[in-house]
Amino acid sequence: MSDYARATIADVAERAGVSIATVSRVINKTGQVSAATAARVESVISELNYAPQAAARGLASRRTNTIGLILREITGEFFQPMLRGIEAGTRELGYDLLIHCTHRSPEVQSPANYPLSEHNSDGLLVFTDSLDEAEIIRLYYAQFPLVLLHRSAPPGLHIPCVTCENKSGARRLIDYLIEQRGCRRIAFLSGPDGAEDSYWREMGYRESLAAHGIPFDPRLVTLGGFDQHQGRIAVHQLLSRSVQIDAIFAGDDDTSIGVIDALKEEGLRVPEDIAVVGFDDIPLARYLTPPLTTVRAPIETAAREAVHQLVRLIRTGEADRLTLLPTELIIRRSCGAT
Amino acid sequence: MSDYARATIADVAERAGVSIATVSRVINKTGQVSAATAARVESVISELNYAPQAAARGLASRRTNTIGLILREITGEFFQPMLRGIEAGTRELGYDLLIHCTHRSPEVQSPANYPLSEHNSDGLLVFTDSLDEAEIIRLYYAQFPLVLLHRSAPPGLHIPCVTCENKSGARRLIDYLIEQRGCRRIAFLSGPDGAEDSYWREMGYRESLAAHGIPFDPRLVTLGGFDQHQGRIAVHQLLSRSVQIDAIFAGDDDTSIGVIDALKEEGLRVPEDIAVVGFDDIPLARYLTPPLTTVRAPIETAAREAVHQLVRLIRTGEADRLTLLPTELIIRRSCGAT
DNA sequence: CGTTACACTGTAAGCGTTTACACCACAAAC
């Protein structure tokens, strides 16, 4: 391709009549350089359109100035605010952002087939279950900076985590349904297998039931999968069990969409026959019919915070063990409020 | 940080009793290596958890195996399918993805302050107006592989572009409004200044009007900004002009959301008093009240295709000058259809 | 049995930076 030779630091040095070390000092603002020399170098740099080559810097300095983000796949409404937060964080702190999707299989595919890790980033942001636990452990013992987003660390490992207050958010949501809307038979749709967010939401749900003296009924719990389609399936399952239901906590907002659609198809009215509530407050939530009662999760803030923690870990070796962001109850019509 | 020394190619070579050249051959599958040797090297690699360091490879091979994506900011519903497509493309082709937001200012901030470009990626995907035209020109003449997404090349430059059929999509949309719904006074909300998508949509709009003998009325055109908030403002502007309107082509779906909200606030019914149509068919479109008539743009496919073109350009020096993807009319209730 | 060919492997020269170290001039301190 471009046989055309790019300017190197040596070209700049020669043209400015200084050594490459001095040019490097000017670029990185490390060490002392006289104002006159610096100005001369700067002008040659822009004259030559010189820009240092990342690979060479990385090799020499053992720093890539890049943060890696690992996720399973880019999908769902959840993703947009998260990425916005991560991008904001990396830009604020002067890092580049490298994205890698592990797709279906969180296990590292081939041994030498470099997945995003220590060889091309200074630290890694790991989203939920995008990475095999074994790989997390390996990276941890290799002392590679890691921050987990919306999941907790394997037992015993001191890896910083950033997530939202799932349990207390769910607790308040269910409290509201019971106390203000008089619900007693509330179904819960869990997230995909191993989703921690779902686990804590279920804990909040159970806690609320217990606090109100309502017995936990396993027939009211089924898989929602944090996914529209699975939400529809869940509704049909629940209805076929012929147990009484007056509300559905769909696990998350995406699932709620499918739930509301499916209920309408079954000829049931939301919220008159069955109230529906979600979790996350995705942008779409307020446009559903009826608008969705949910818990607002500060997805963007959490993502940004995770980057900050990661950079702190990279630079100082320290970071907060756990960052838990507060959630907020958002009441809309899908639960019967007017 | 990790004072712990990572395994290098030399460690692998020593342990396997071969030279580093041989290890390199095994890793890259270049050149001949006996099956026995290869197996031995492979086993040492996984034993040592060795993975080549990207910076060193990049420096030695003059390839980064990374594709850069430049955009202004990660925002809007548009972004999610686009990123999914780009990610799919890069993964299929074995590239990493580096994302850089130029944010407000498309001009390169400081001279030596490396924005994503020739120093850390093999090629660049440029989204709409995320990059200054001067910088595009510079990269072009530096022979750096470039593909433009949803914008066209500066005059005279042979830079491959990938976009959707905005003009014919808009043409069909307006044809439908006029012919099937009997609209004659159709307002058009343009995108932000310089947005090419908007330009072509307006061309389609004007072409349709002309074809039906409806005179173009500049009072029916105002800024929509491809943005919800600006959509609301636009509605108030239009109404204050006290010109007759029976439909609003909001420019894109995001704008439609604001338009519908604003119309409702003004006490107008959609579609009985004023029909509303958008463009893109974002996931949210079908959940609006009423569900939105729009033009489906293959955002994900376009993004994926752009990556393929870029990689072809990187590898062979050739790519299609223009890739135009077909759009599809999606009729829903917001235009009066039942 | 000497060639030739080819499969396999090693040697070493970069790639473009950063950075430890050394050096020099000149000013301030004795």
Place this chain on the structure above:
DNA sequence: GTTTGTGGTGTAAACGCTTACAGTGTAACG
């Protein structure tokens, strides 16, 4: 007028790979 800094600069050794080139050894050929 010798010391002792201290800004300012240069030299050169890494950093961990890829790859051109130069060997080996063995099999097949004449």
